[in-house]
Amino acid sequence: xxxxxxxxxRYPGGHTGLSHVNLRIDAEEMVFxxxxxxxxxxxxxxxxxxxERSSAGQVHVNGRNLTxxxxxxxxxxxxxxxxxxxxxxxxxxRTVFDNVALPLVVSGLGHKEIGRRVRAALDKVGLLHKERAxxxxxxxxxxxxxxxxxAVVSKPPLVLAxxxxxxxxxxxxxxxxxxxxxxxxxxxxxxIASHDIAxxxxxxxxxxxxxxxxxVADSKTETVDVT
Amino acid sequence: MSRKPRIIxxxxxxxxRHAQVALSSLGRLSRNALSSLMTCAVxxxxxxxxxxxxxxxxxxxxxxxxxxxxASISVFLKQKVSEEQAASLAEKLRKHQRIQEVQLITRSDAxxxxxxxxxxxxxxxxxxxxxxxxxxxxxxxTDFTTAEKAQQLVQELRLLxxxxxxxxxxQWVRRLQAITIIAQRAVxxxxxLLSMAVLxxxxxxxxxxxxxxxTEIEITKLIxxxxxxxxxxxxxxxxxxxxxxxxxAWSLVALAISLLSGPVATLAQLYQSSFDLSNLDATTAxxxxxxxxxxxxxxxxxxxxxxxxxxxxx
Numbered sequence: 001x002x003x004x005x006x007x008x009x010r011y012p013g014g015h016t017g018l019s020h021v022n023l024r025i026d027a028e029e030m031v032f033x034x035x036x037x038x039x040x041x042x043x044x045x046x047x048x049x050x051x052e053r054s055s056a057g058q059v060h061v062n063g064r065n066l067t068x069x070x071x072x073x074x075x076x077x078x079x080x081x082x083x084x085x086x087x088x089x090x091x092x093x094r095t096v097f098d099n100v101a102l103p104l105v106v107s108g109l110g111h112k113e114i115g116r117r118v119r120a121a122l123d124k125v126g127l128l129h130k131e132r133a134x135x136x137x138x139x140x141x142x143x144x145x146x147x148x149x150x151a152v153v154s155k156p157p158l159v160l161a162x163x164x165x166x167x168x169x170x171x172x173x174x175x176x177x178x179x180x181x182x183x184x185x186x187x188x189x190x191x192i193a194s195h196d197i198a199x200x201x202x203x204x205x206x207x208x209x210x211x212x213x214x215x216v217a218d219s220k221t222e223t224v225d226v227t
Numbered sequence: 228m229s230r231k232p233r234i235i236x237x238x239x240x241x242x243x244r245h246a247q248v249a250l251s252s253l254g255r256l257s258r259n260a261l262s263s264l265m266t267c268a269v270x271x272x273x274x275x276x277x278x279x280x281x282x283x284x285x286x287x288x289x290x291x292x293x294x295x296x297x298a299s300i301s302v303f304l305k306q307k308v309s310e311e312q313a314a315s316l317a318e319k320l321r322k323h324q325r326i327q328e329v330q331l332i333t334r335s336d337a338x339x340x341x342x343x344x345x346x347x348x349x350x351x352x353x354x355x356x357x358x359x360x361x362x363x364x365x366x367x368x369t370d371f372t373t374a375e376k377a378q379q380l381v382q383e384l385r386l387l388x389x390x391x392x393x394x395x396x397x398q399w400v401r402r403l404q405a406i407t408i409i410a411q412r413a414v415x416x417x418x419x420l421l422s423m424a425v426l427x428x429x430x431x432x433x434x435x436x437x438x439x440x441x442t443e444i445e446i447t448k449l450i451x452x453x454x455x456x457x458x459x460x461x462x463x464x465x466x467x468x469x470x471x472x473x474x475x476a477w478s479l480v481a482l483a484i485s486l487l488s489g490p491v492a493t494l495a496q497l498y499q500s501s502f503d504l505s506n507l508d509a510t511t512a513x514x515x516x517x518x519x520x521x522x523x524x525x526x527x528x529x530x531x532x533x534x535x536x537x538x539x540x541x
Contacts, residue, residue, distance in 0.1 A: 051449075051540055072454070079451035089446050106452040110240050150450070 007057035017043035035210035041193035082151030086163035121153040141172040252463040271475025313361035429526025469523020
């Protein structure tokens with residue numbers, strides 16, 4: 001599903017985001033990405049969602065070579081990658097329903113189909129009763145679940161999450177993680193960046209560790225201890 | 228791994244999407260009714276100026292057209308021709324097949340009138356003779372009133388031994404027409420300049436709108452919106468600005484014409500004319516509305532092209 005081949009990212013000004021990362025994530029895997037802040041977690045996710053392009057090396061996602069993807073093809077790539085952010089990135093002038101519907105509207109679905117799918121996604125995250133609510137009236141955990149519903153509503157094969165539990169208390173964080181596990185069980189590939197070591201260890205999934213832009217540990221190939 | 232084929236949606240769904248975007252951008256304008264109205268009013272006033280001038284010129288041309296058909300000829304007779312000779316010449320010319328009517332204004336009549344009206348009475352009395360010539364004021368028959376045929380009659384009258392100066396009173400109509408042509412050119416220039424102003428107004432308004440909706444644009448780009456999708460609401464907004472601006476221009480011109488038509492009718496009556504100020508005709512109105520919508524669309528296209536690509540999600 002995701003394949004990094006000797007990928008580096010340098011930002012203008014000389015800051016190194018990633019250096020020589022080799023990585024392979026198979027379809028239907030659920031993988032955590034950890035490391036101190038500034039280690040390159042966000043950069044790695046951004047390269048997959050094509051928010052940034054790599055400076056060197058090849059990035060393949062879902063059979064596509066992103067290095068060769070033209071700018072006008074980026075939207076079609078992003079439709080196959082659901083993205084979840086720490087700050088939710090919701091549109092506050094629209095209802096919960098309209099926020100979740102956005103990816104479907106963008107890809108041009110008819111409104112009946114949109115209604116059906118949005119309600120299914122909201123039901124899955126347990127917010128069906130809030131579809132007419134404005135995002136500001138929701139709690140942080142609820143807002144994040146709206147963000148998750150939006151990321152999965154178009155049934156993308158791959159979902160990326162950048163610190164999805166960053167602002168949530170442990171109980172809510174665990175709920176969110178369980179939700180991700182549910183998606184993974186139905187075949188969605190997930191890559192979740194988090195520095196909450198305790199939380200992700202409890203999930204018992206593959207953990208990748210980044211440090212200063214380099215991939216320093218992979219729980220699939222070795223036993224890691226990064227504490 | 229399989230690659231999803233790109234789905235081409237049927238026409239009715241795409242039309243439905245366009246209608247939705249058109250209506251939602253209209254709704255957005257109505258939510259900020261006052262500022263939207265002000266933008267439309269600026270566009271309307273800018274467009275009302277050339278359109279109003281065009282309508283006035285159109286009216287002027289109609290008036291001068293009817294004046295041309297009423298061309299008359301003045302024949303100033305030589306000084307040595309006496310009033311009796313002038314009267315018999317007038318009588319002779321009345322039988323001419325191309326002449327409808329001849330009015331003789333004798334030199335003594337003319338002098339009296341001149342003394343009465345010019346204020347040079349004292350100066351004229353100091354002269355020991357009357358410097359004014361006899362004048363025959365000739366109205367050609369209606370078949371011969373076109374500029375060309377009247378000109379033929381003028382040539383004929385010039386051959387009369389008594390005639391000194393023969394003048395077709397079409398000169399000032401011609402001058403008016405020449406001025407009208409200059410004014411028309413000016414309207415074209417004005418239209419071009421003010422159209423550019425409309426482009427800039429719409430472009431700037433859309434630029435501000437893009438800045439206000441920056442976050443929204445970033446998020447929709449993140450979710451996989453194409454540039455066309457993001458562009459669309461702004462293009463519709465520009466279109467609506469143009470259309471409503473055009474409608475405002477139309478009503479401003481109509482209002483101005485209806486305010487002028489009363490006094491103009493009074494003036495026309497004083498000239499024994501039944502001239503009526505005509506309003507914007509359907510073709511011009513359609514051109515106005517189509518043109519203003521197009522300007523709105525173009526203006527927003529320019530702004531969108533420049534500013535949207537600068538916004539990238541991070």
